[in-house]
Amino acid sequence: MTMRKTIIAGNWKMYKTIPEAIELSSGLKRELFKLEAQNVDVVLCPPFTSLRDVYEAISDSGIQLGAQDIYWQPQGAFTGEVSAPMLKDAGCKFVIIGHSERRQFFAETNEAVNKKLKAALEYGLTPIVCVGETLSEREAGGTFKVLEDHVLNGLKDLNAQQVLGVVIAYEPVWAIGTGKTATAQQAQEAQKYIRDLLAKMYNKETAQNIRIQYGGSVKPENIREILKEPDVDGALVGGASLTVEAFVAIIKGASEVNK
Ligand code: PGA
Numbered sequence: 022m023t024m025r026k027t028i029i030a031g032n033w034k035m036y037k038t039i040p041e042a043i044e045l046s047s048g049l050k051r052e053l054f055k056l057e058a059q060n061v062d063v064v065l066c067p068p069f070t071s072l073r074d075v076y077e078a079i080s081d082s083g084i085q086l087g088a089q090d091i092y093w094q095p096q097g098a099f100t101g102e103v104s105a106p107m108l109k110d111a112g113c114k115f116v117i118i119g120h121s122e123r124r125q126f127f128a129e130t131n132e133a134v135n136k137k138l139k140a141a142l143e144y145g146l147t148p149i150v151c152v153g154e155t156l157s158e159r160e161a162g163g164t165f166k167v168l169e170d171h172v173l174n175g176l177k178d179l180n181a182q183q184v185l186g187v188v189i190a191y192e193p194v195w196a197i198g199t200g201k202t203a204t205a206q207q208a209q210e211a212q213k214y215i216r217d218l219l220a221k222m223y224n225k226e227t228a229q230n231i232r233i234q235y236g237g238s239v240k241p242e243n244i245r246e247i248l249k250e251p252d253v254d255g256a257l258v259g260g261a262s263l264t265v266e267a268f269v270a271i272i273k274g275a276s277e278v279n280k
Pocket of ligand 1: 032192196197198199200236237238239257258259260261
């Protein structure tokens with residue numbers, strides 16, 4: 022019996038216009054109301070442009086709002102960036118940090134992840150910090166080394182109290198958007214490694230209370246199997262979070278897994 026509440030987050034990436042975002046989020050609100058999955062935290066992470074409209078569409082539901090990125094300065098001459106107070110202002114409670122697409126395509130480093138993380142925590146946002154190896158790193162036997170690097174440097178200087186406010190998402194890069202899900206055993210092995218590392222960095226009790234999601238081709242068909250693993254506390258869902266039907270089916274599946 023774990024004390025960690027399951028958390029299912031939808032990462033919409035660069036999809037959905039404002040009308041589409043309103044349609045998806047109001048559809049989710051309607052269906053999830055019927056489902057009554059109170060044992061699952063549900064978070065939607067739309068693009069910046071539809072944050073506010075989604076916030077309004079999900080009002081009075083248990084669904085929570087998150088952003089997909091953040092900049093670490095509160096304000097200033099940083100063209101194109103969005104700060105923690107701005108995300109709070111838009112109604113966000115969560116923010117994804119260090120997604121592999123940002124690391125790959127926008128040269129995001131662990132140092133940047135760490136600064137973003139601290140800014141999010143300072144303003145009371147819950148960061149969802151993404152870590153995970155590429156296919157070549159896995160094939161070269163480097164999975165744990167990469168996870169160690171991402172976790173140690175990403176969470177650098179955070180104390181035990183602060184780290185309790187962080188969600189970690191283990192997302193093997195080779196499983197993202199490829200239809201190639203990690204096996205439940207692969208997810209468990211990596212996530213247990215992360216939890217053991219957190220126990221060394223902080224202490225066992227703290228590590229036991231940090232939620233670790235799995236991400237990478239999560240679908241209604243595989244959510245139950247993955248979530249049954251003891252160190253998998255939820256999912257970060259890309260493609261399958263873009264339709265009401267698939268995302269509700271994932272949440273339903275998650276709500277039925279008892280640990
Ligand atoms: P996917 O994306 O579910 O489409 O594989 C997951 C993610 O990138 O967070």
